[in-house]
Amino acid sequence: MNILNLFVVIPVLTVAGILFTKDLKQSRMVSAIGMTAQLILSAILVYLYVSERNAGNMAPMLFMYDLLWFPALNIHYAVGVDGISVAMIALTGVVVFAGIFASWKMEFLSREFFISLILLATGVFGFFISLDLFTMFLFYEIAVIPMYLLIGIWGSGPKEYSAMKLTLMLMGGSALLMVGILGIYFYSVPAGGQLTFNVLEIAKHQIPIEMQRFLFPFTFVGFGILGALFPFHTWSPDGHASAPTAVSMLHAGVLMKLGGYGAFRVAIYLMPEAAHEQAWIFIILTTISVVYGAFGAIFQKDLKYINAYSSVSHCGLVLFAVLMMNQTAFTGAVIQMISHGLMTALFFALIGMIYGRTHTRMIDEMGGLMKVIPFLGVVYVIAGLASLGLPGFSGFVAEMTIFFGAYQHVDVFHRVATILAVSSIVITAVYILRVVGVLLMGPIKNDHFLHLPDANWYERLSTVTLVVGITFIGMIPLWLSDMINFSLAPLIHKLATIQLPGM
Amino acid sequence: MSLSDILIMRNELLLTFMAMILLTIDLNLNHAKKSLMIPISIGLFLVVTVIGFIPQPDQALFGGMYHTNGLVQLMKNILNIGVLIILFQSAAWLKSPANATKISEYFFLLVSTLIGMNFMISSGDFLMLYLGLELATIPIAALAAFTHFNTKSSEAGIKLLLSSALSSGILLYGISMIYGSCGSIYFDAIGAAYANVPLQVLAFIFFFTGMAFKMSLVPFHLWTADVYEGAPINVTSYLSVISKGAAAFILIIVMFTVFKTLAPIYKSMIYLVAVLTMTVGNLFAMRQKNMKRFLAFSSIAQAGFIILGILGANKMGMTSVVYFVLVYIFSNLGAFGVVAAISAKTGKEYMDDYDGLYLTNPKLSLLMMLSMFSLAGIPPVAGFFGKMFLFTSAASGGYYWLVFIAVLNATISLYYYLLVVKAMFINKNEQPIAKFQSDGYTKIGLALCALGIFVLGFWSQVYEFINGLTFGI
Secondary structure (H helix, E strand, C coil), X not given: CCHHHHHHHHHHHHHHHHHCCCCHHHHHHHHHHHHHHHHHHHHHHHHHHHHHHHCCCCCCCEEEEEEEXXXXXXXXXXXEECXXXXXXXXXXXXXXXXXXXXXXCCCCCHHHHHHHHHHHHHXXXXXXXXXXXXXXXXXXXXXXXXXXXXXXXXXXXXXHHHHHHHHHHHHHHHXXXXXXXXXXXXXXXXXXXXXXXXXXXXXHCCCCHHHHHHHHHHHHHHHHHHCCCCXXXXXXXXXXHHCXXXXXXXXXXXXXXXXXXXXXXXXXXXXXXXXXXXXHHHHHHHHHHHHHHHHHHHCCCEHHHHHHHHHHHHHHHHHHHHHHCCHHHHHHHHHHHHHHHHHHHHHHHHHHHHHHHHCCCEHHHCCCHHHHCHHHHHHHHHHHHHHCCXXXXXXXXXXXXXXXXXXXXXXXXHHHHHHHHHHHHHHHHHHHHHHHHHHHCCCCCXXXXXXXXXXXHHHHHHHHHHHHHHHHHHHCHHHHHHHHHHHHHHHHHHHHHCCCCCC | CCHHHHHCCHHHHHHHHHHHHXXXXXXXXXXXXXXXXXXXXXXXXXXXXXXXXXXXXXEEEHHHCEEECHHHHHHHHHHHHHHHHHHHHHHHHHCCHHHHHHHHHHHHHHHHHHHHHHHHHHECEHHHHHHHHHHHHHHHHHHHCCCCCCHHHHHHHHHHHHHHHHHHHHXXXXXXXXXXXXXXXXXXXXXXXXXXXXXXXXXHHHHHHHHHHHHCCCCCCHHHHHHHHHCCHHHXXXXXXXXXXXXXXXXXXXXXXXXXHHXXXXXXXXXXXXXXXXXXXXXXXXXXXXXXXXXXHHHXXXXXXXXXXXXXXXXXXXXXXXXXXXXXXXXXXXXXXXXXHHHHHHCCCEHHXXXXXXXXXXXXXHHHHHHHHHHHXXXXXXXXXXXXXXXXXXXXXXXXXXXXXXXXXXXXXXXXXXXXXXXXXXXXXXXXXXXXXCCHHHHHHHHHHHHHHHHHHHCHHHHHHHHHHCCCC
8 A cells, every 4th residue: 555545544544443432531542543653654754755765766756646536527636745745744743643642631522622633634644645636625625624623612712703713714715726726727738638637747737827827816825824824814813822732733833834835836836937927916925924923923912822923924934935936945935834833833732731730821920930840841942942043943944044045036125025024033032032031930920830730741742742853853954955955856947947928 | 109118207107106006005094004104105215216227228208308318317316316315304204293194195295296307307398398397396385385284384385386386487488489489399499490589588588587486596586585494394405405406407408408509698697697696695594593594595505506517518517517416415405304303303493402412412413514514515525526516617617706706605605504513513502402312214314315425525436427428518
C-alpha cells in the first residue's frame, strides 16, 4: 500500500475505533495510539522522502498514487508529495499529537470530541497529500466543518456566535474557491483536450491570461480567508478565543496553513501571470494583516485574543511572502508556516493549561505565575521568544528568510511594504514581552494561585514535543530549507519562463 | 397488440395491479386486522421496485405516445426507491388510532399518483404528459387533506388542488399554443418544427410556468409552504421529494428534446429563475421555526439548484440533475424521516423542541445532522457530490458568476441547516424529547437513507451509470 494513503486510512480507522469506546479513558487511549502512529508515520515519510532525494530521484512529486474516481469528469484520487507537503505533513503530525495530549481531560462527550478532532485532522492530512483539485477541495471542507461542532459544543464564551461566524466565513471562502477551481478545470488544457483537475497536468499548460485575471482573485482570496487575509480575518480572533484548547492549537497551528499552502500550490503555481499582475493588491492587504494583527494583539487583555491576533499577523506574513514570488521568499513562507504552526500550537496549549488552573485568561488578573508553575512559565517564555524572532528558534529563521526574499525586489512599492511588514517584529516584541512581564513576573495577585499544580506528564509531553520542533528548526534550518528549495524548482522555473504581457 | 407489448408498460401496470389488490384485500379484512395492510403494501411495492430493475429494451407504444428507454426506466426506479423509503417511514404514523380505518386508502392514493408520474416520465407527446400530470396531482391533493379533521390539512388539500388547477390551466394553454403553431403534439415532431417564432416562445413560457408551479420555483412557489405545513409529514416528504423529482425529470427531458432550439433564449430565463429560487427559498427558510415549513423552504432553495443543470444544456447537465435528485431523495427523506419519527412519537414539530436531542436520541440526531450536511453540500456525504456536479455543469456553460451566486447561497443555506445541528447538539434543554424507540419500519426507512447518504457519493459507478444513459442538446 502506498504510504500516503495511510495518512488518510489511519485517522479514519482511529475514528472507527473511537466509535466502539465507552468512556474518556478508552477514547483518549485510542486517539493517542492512532495519532502516535500518525506521528511515527510522518517521521518515516520524512526519512523516506529525504533518502529518495539523496538517491537522486528528481521527480517533482514522490510516492504518487492515482485512482480514477469519476471517469466522466476525469476526477482522480491522486496523491503525491514534494518537500513542501512533507514538511506540512510532519507539522500536522506533531500538532495533532500534541493536541490529543492537551485535551487529556476532556470529560464532556469525550468520544464525540475526539472523533471530531480526528476528522478535522483527516481533512488536513488529505489536503496536503492531494494532487487533484477536486479531492483537495473535498478534504478542505472536511477539515472546516468539524470546527463548528468543536467550538459550538466544547467552546467557551460566545461560542455559538463564534462557531457560526467561523464556519460561514470559511465556507464563504470555499465558495470563492469553488469558482476558481471550476474555472481552472475548464481551462486546464488547450481546447479539445481531456479536462483535468490534476495540479501537475494543469501546470504544464498556460491558462489563458484573461481567465487567469478573472480566476486568480477568486482562488487567492478563497484560500486567503483561511489564511486570515485582511479584511476577511475577523473569524479568526473570535473563533480561536472561543475554541477549546486542542482545537485552537489545530486550527491556528495547522488549519490556517491550508490557506497559505493552497494559495501557493494552486493560485500562484497555476496562474503565475495573473499573480504577477495582481500581486500588488494583495501585498497591500497582507501588509495590513501583518501590521494590523500585531497592533491588535497589543490592545488585547485576553491571552487567547492576544495569540489569535498574533496569528493573523504571522499568517499574514506567510501570504505576504508567497506574493513576493521569488525563491527565498517562498522558502521563508514555508518555514514560517511550520514555525508558526508549532509556536502558536504551543501558545494555545499553554494558555489552555494556565486557564485550567487559574480559571481566567485576563492578563491583569494574573501575575507571578513563574514562581508557582515554573515549567509552564519557562515554556511560555520559550514560545514568546520564538514568536518574536529570537535567533536559535524557528521564528527567526522564518522571518529572516522572508524579509530577505522580499527585499530582493528593488522597486519602491515592494521596499515600502517590506519595511512596514518588518516593523511588525518590533510590535510583536512589545506584546510578547508585556505578557511575559505581567503574567509570569511580578507579585502573585491572587492567593488562590499560590497552590497551583505544575504541569502533568501529559501536559509536559504535549509541550515538549512542540518545543523540540521549534528548536530543531531554529538550530538546523538548512535541512528544512534544502528540502523545500528543491521542490520550489518547478515553480521558479515556471515563473522564469512566463511571458508577461507588456514586458 | 400482443402480451409483450403490454409488458412495455410494466411499471404502470404493476402499480395499477397493486392498487387493485390493495383495495380488494382491504374489503376482506375486519377492523382489527387493518394494520396488516402495512406489511402487505410494503411487500407488494418492494416487488414492483425490484422488477423495475430488470433490464428492458427501448420501445414505444401507441404510435409513440408512450415510450420507455434506459433513462426513463432509471428515473422511475429512482422514484420507486424514494417511495419505498416513504412507505417505511409512514408506518408509525399510519398505526395511530386516527388513521386506523384509512390505511389502505393512503397506500392506494400514493400508488395512484406514482402511476401518474410514471406515465408522465414515459410520455412521448404532450397529451400523455398532461394525463400523467393530472393523474399525479389529484390524488396528492386528497393525500394532503388526509387528516381532514385537522383544519390545516384540509386547507392544504384545497390549496394544492386550486393552485394545481391553475398551473394545469396555464400548462394546457401553452400546449394548445404549441399545437397551434406546430400542428402536432408529438415531442419529436415539435422538436423538429420549432422555429422560435414569438408564439412558440410564448407557448414555451406558459409550459415552463406550469412546470415551475409543480417544482415550486420562485415566483410560483407561494402555495408550497402552507401546503407542506398542513399536509401530514409523510405526504409533505412525498411532495417535496418525489413530486418535485418527477417534475424535474420531465422538465429537463422536454427542455432538452422539444425545446432544444429555444436553448439560447431560455437560458437567460432559467438563470433568473435559478437565482430567485435559491435566494428567496434561503431567505425564507432562515426564519422558520416549524420543521415542516423549514424543510419546505429549504426544498424550494434546492429546486433552484436543480435547474442549474438545465443551464449547462449538455450531457453533464442532465447527468448532474438526475444524480442530484437521487442524492436529494436520500438526504431530504433522511431529514423528513427523523421529523416524522419524532412527530409520530411525541407530536413535536418545532425546532426548539429539538434542543438537546443528541443527549437523549443520539442516532436520530446523527442522521439528522448527516441529512442537513448532505442538503447543505458538505463532504464527505453525498450531497457534496450532487451539488459539486451541478455547479460543474453550470460552469461548463461559462456561468461562473451564477456558480458563485449558487455557492454563496449554499453557504447561506448552511447557516440554517446548522441551526438544526445547533439545536440538537449545542442548545441546552430542561425537558428534552425523552429517549424513545422507533418501530422496525421507521428504522429500516431511516437506515436506507443513512446508507444512501454515505455510499452514493463515494460510489462513483452510480454517477457513471447515469452518465451512460443521459443525453445533451
